[in-house]
Amino acid sequence: MKTFNVPVIYRSPLITAIKNKRKQQDRMKKDFTPTVLDFGPLKILLARHFGFCYGVENAIEIAFRTVDENPGKRIFLLSEMIHNPHVNNDLLSRGVQFLMDTSGKQLVPWTELQPDDIVIVPAFGTTLEIEKQLEQLGIEPLKYNTTCPFVERVWNKAEQIGQKDYTVIVHGKPKHEETRATFSHSKANTATVVVKDMKEAILLGEFISGQRPAAEFATVFAGQSSPGFDATKDLQRVGVVNQTTMLATETQAIADYIKDVMVATFGLTEATISERFADTRDTLCYATNDNQSAVTGMLLEPADLAVVVGGYNSSNTSHLVELCEEKLPTYFVSDPEQLVSKSAVHHYDFHHKEEKYTENFLPEKEQVTILLTSGASCPDALVEGVIRKLLSFYQLEHLADELAIA
DSSP, X not given: OOOOOOOGGGOOHHHHHHHHHHHHHOTTOOOOOOEEEEOSSEEEEEOSSOSOOHHHHHHHHHHHHHXXXXXXXXXXXXXOSSSOHHHHHHHHHTTOEESBOTTOOBSSOGGGOOTTOEEEEOTTOOOXXXXXXXXXXXXXXXXXXXXXXXXXXXXXXXXXXXXXXXXEEEESOTTSHHHHHHHHHHHTTSOEEEEOSHHHHHHHHHXXXXXXXXGGHHHHTTTSBOTTOOTTTTTSSEEEEEOTTSOHHHHHHHHHHHHHHHHHHHTOOTTTGGGTBOOOOOOSOHHHHHHHHHHHHHTTSOOSEEEEESOTTOHHXXXXXXXXXXXXXXXXXXXXXXXXXXXXXXXXXXXXXXXXXXXXXXXXXXXXXXXXXXXXXXXXXXXXXXXXXXXXXXXXXXXXXXXXXO
16 A cells, blocks of 8 residues: 655554564454553553554645745635644644634635635535535635545535436535535535435435425435435435445444345335445445444453544544443543543543543552543554553553563
């Protein structure tokens, strides 16, 4: 796989050595057991896969190269390039400005842009409407494009089934930049509706089966369906794609549920299912799959708690937290500084969108075992920082250097 020129501040010699060793031992990526870092009173089980993915490294390389190659020019990002505050703040410190926040609220008016300004498309991609807006301002919309190839793959799949008269069902968070972009590209080709979870998928199923009157559709899926969506005719043939960072098991469950509803409603058989339900297969990216599978493998090991590192508004990271929370106490932190002491931690509750302060998060016992992973937009340097911070609570930080040398 291609390697990228990512700033050294995001790298970690310790984590790189661990990842390289695991890659040599398991080139086919079939072993999802964690890496065991046994420091005596502290044992850390490090997930098999975590950290920067292909799309994130590609975006970082393009963005930083663009800044380096265009001194004196005004450079804008449509919104956060990735959902990690450290990377975004580094770009802001180099003079880059955000045109919008993550919800799409305008921060810099379009009227302030000039034809010679540079606008970088973030890794999530952007909408066709914004591309058109930039063109009207005389700015080539995709000249500095960091859209993840796996996001574009979803757009291509939606277009392919749309051209065959299937309606596209997008499993994603309606307000997320990637889902907004996917929705925009899909509705240009076919009727499209977004469902954020199984609850909404069940509601959609009721429209497919006729249990709910079609007249209610516009209200139930307001802001989540393409203009003129007709539940009577647009739910006759469907296919499911997703926001690439969603929980894989949930996407599969939603696709299976919609498929079962189609079978029951239209009396389909295995031979005729494709007449009504498109074979989209899984559109999750490889990194999302690998990271979630690694957490599943990690959770098979006995442990006292889990620490997940990443940006608080990172969808893929929140799903790793969600998986860990099903098994044991889990602390979602954005950087090592939130680990205050052996008895206190600042962490994020993504369910209620608030930061919490918890005391006595590390149990008093002979050996504490911690599961550790990070999101796809989290620099490895932060994961090493968390390891060092945890070791410092036991006066063992020097062991991280010895491990790196080994």
